Amino acid sequence: MSEKEDVAVAGQLATRRQVMAGLAIALGGFAFRPAAAMAATEEEISHSQESIHHATRFKASRKRVYEALTDTNQFDQITKLSPEMRAGMSLGDKATEISPEVGGAFTLFGGHIVGRQVELVPGERIVQAWRVVDWAPGDYSIARFELVEHGASTEVVFDHTGFPKGQAEHLAAGWKAHYWETLEKFLT
Numbered sequence: 001m002s003e004k005e006d007v008a009v010a011g012q013l014a015t016r017r018q019v020m021a022g023l024a025i026a027l028g029g030f031a032f033r034p035a036a037a038m039a040a041t042e043e044e045i046s047h048s049q050e051s052i053h054h055a056t057r058f059k060a061s062r063k064r065v066y067e068a069l070t071d072t073n074q075f076d077q078i079t080k081l082s083p084e085m086r087a088g089m090s091l092g093d094k095a096t097e098i099s100p101e102v103g104g105a106f107t108l109f110g111g112h113i114v115g116r117q118v119e120l121v122p123g124e125r126i127v128q129a130w131r132v133v134d135w136a137p138g139d140y141s142i143a144r145f146e147l148v149e150h151g152a153s154t155e156v157v158f159d160h161t162g163f164p165k166g167q168a169e170h171l172a173a174g175w176k177a178h179y180w181e182t183l184e185k186f187l188t
Contacts, residue, residue: 050168052160056180060187062123062147065154068186069126069145072098079109081182092133109178115140123147135164156180 058065068074076096079085092110099105104117112133119127130143141163148155163171 049161050163050165052158052168052172052175054158054172054175054180055155056158056184057150057153057155058184058187059153061152062149062154064187065147065156065183066123066126068183070098070100070120072096074186075108078179078182078186081185082109082178115143118142130160139164 060068068078075098079096084091090110091112094107094111096109097105097107099117100120102117102120105114106117106128107114113130114133115128115130117126118129119125124147126143126145126147128143129140131140142159142161144159146157146159148157158175160171160175
């Protein structure tokens with residue numbers, strides 16, 4: 001690798017570290033560690049990161065979809081539409097809680113999913129540091145919901161990255177069953 005390429009890689013890593021440090025500060029010291037620790041050298045950079053991308057349309061305004069995903073009472077109703085809840089099962093005993101503030105915490109699905117609000121732009125975007133409680137301590141992924149208006153409908157363009165390797169299939173099925181299908185039922 002040339003000296004110029006070495007400098008470019010070092011600059012990218014420094015920028016990633018600055019972003020992560022800024023995120024930790026913005027979240028009030030909240031520890032954020034991606035599933036794979038950041039690389040210190042070129043040889044440690046992963047080129048096979050798993051991710052999930054969904055694009056789903058709902059017959060509702062962006063405001064309505066945003067509120068359903070960020071309001072404690074509305075999301076609790078969505079949770080109750082999940083297949084497990086309808087069958088009388090529970091993923092835990094903690095109440096649904098969603099902070100409306102950047103840096104605020106959320107607890108979903110009986111405490112099975114927890115995290116922090118990283119960015120909230122009403123009616124436009126939600127970015128969360130998101131984790132399943134049985135992941136290794138300190139492991140958080142990033143869940144990003146972009147709300148795109150299509151007339152009277154809203155498309156949720158969703159990207160989920162940084163989760164533990166091997167979890168993509170399970171998580172993708174969970175997003176479909178516990179978010180998209182239940183959100184559609186809730187909004188109709």
